[in-house]
Amino acid sequence: MIPVALPSVEQLLYLALFFAATLFWLGWTIRLVVRYATGRWRRPVLLPYTLITACALFTLWQFADFYLQMRSYERERAASYFPELAEPMRLGQIDMPKGTKLELAVADQRESFKRAVFPSPVRMVDIDAVEVARYIAIQTNEKYETVGFTPENMRITGDGTTMQNGWRCDALQPVEFELKPDGGVSAFSNCKLADGNVVDGITLPGGTLLRASTGNVYVDGFVDSDRWVLDMPEHVPVRIDHFELADATIALDAERKLYEVRSAVLANVATLAERRYAAASAIRFNPRYVREDYPGAWLITPPPGVDGSQPLAPETIVQRRDGKVLATLTD
Incomplete structure (x- = not known):
């Protein structure tokens, strides 16, 4: 302080x-x-x-x-x-037009801008950008004087849709990128998906939050193989195999194949082979703790009873995607 x-x-x-x-x-x-x-x-x-x-x-x-x-x-x-550009200027590897309104993190240093609002759309990374917001890390000395700053990420808001790493993103929502120290784009980070994205036979609803991943890291140091993580919009179901999943978080591998369903509940009654599952059953796919014994399997746990009770040791059905029941687990 x-x-x-x-x-x-x-x-x-x-x-x-x-x-x-x-x-x-x-x-x-x-x-x-x-x-x-x-x-x-x-x-x-x-x-x-x-x-x-x-x-x-x-x-x-x-x-x-x-x-x-x-x-x-x-x-x-x-x-x-809060300066306004009196003439076109290139800042943070962005060609900004005259009339651009800036919000600076460091006084009088325009390269430190943390927000820029353009008077007309600016084409950048396949987005017609109308606004850019950046997170700026400030370096200070022992006297609390600013000695430097580094842009770390950038969120671009624009018009229409944009293709990023093969994903159709909604440019009306912020599209985030990691930045190099000079402000240039290093890598795509996340966005809200527009309609029209289909991966591994899964039609993803518009509004899904997409995040690039370098692998989920567990407390024991294990790094998973997921490369894309998708959080579905609240209460909007997504269909995978025979199931309508609500409030789902799913992970894809580098080939964009279904790798894991980390959490979800059944949106309605579902049947796989001869098994019938109630709505609101907790459902996961290929979690780490059973992956070695039962790779690529669904784990489905029934919901609490009608009276709100839950068995002390609820049974979880482990079932292959083709319907074969592999095991019944008890927590």
Whole structure:
């Protein structure tokens, strides 16, 4: 934290005293005006009224001076942190047009922009961008002085749709990229999918959150082989095999084949082979803890009973995608 000197008790008392005197003077003056207007004028005791008037005018002058200083500070801050480009300029590897409005992370250093709003769309990474937002990591010294900054990621909002790494993304929602230290794009990170994405026979609903992955890391250090993670929109089902899954999080491998369903529930009653499963049953696919013994299998756990009860050791059915039951597990 940056150390800031707090006002002393004496200063606070003086401020309170002058503020109270100003309020008293205001009430006294209003009363005198009312008495004069109603014909009941009586001259006030001159010395006390003069003294309290002087205190009040001094306080009002201080408030006015403070207000003017704050207005001046806000104007200077706006010029330092919220400039508008008077001419086209290339910043952060982006060709920005005249009229672009910037929000800077470091005063007067335009390369440190953390937000840019364009007066007209700017074509970049296959997006007609209207706004760019970046996360800027600030480096400071022991005196809390800024000694450097590094852009780490960038979120681009634009028009229509965009193709990123073979995915059809909704450009009206922020599309995120990792950045190089010079501000250039390093890698695609995440986006909200538009309609029209089909992978491994799975039709993904619009609004699905797509995230690039380098592999899920477990507490024991094991790194999984997932490369894409998809979070379905809340309460929007996705069909995989014979199941309609709600609130699903699924992972794909490098070939974009179904690798794992990390969590989901059945959106309605489902049947696989001769097995019938109730709606709201918890369902997973190919989790790590059974992958070695039962690779590529569904794990389905019945929901709590109608009365809200749940068996102490609910049974989980392990079933292959072709319907063969492989095991029944008890937690």
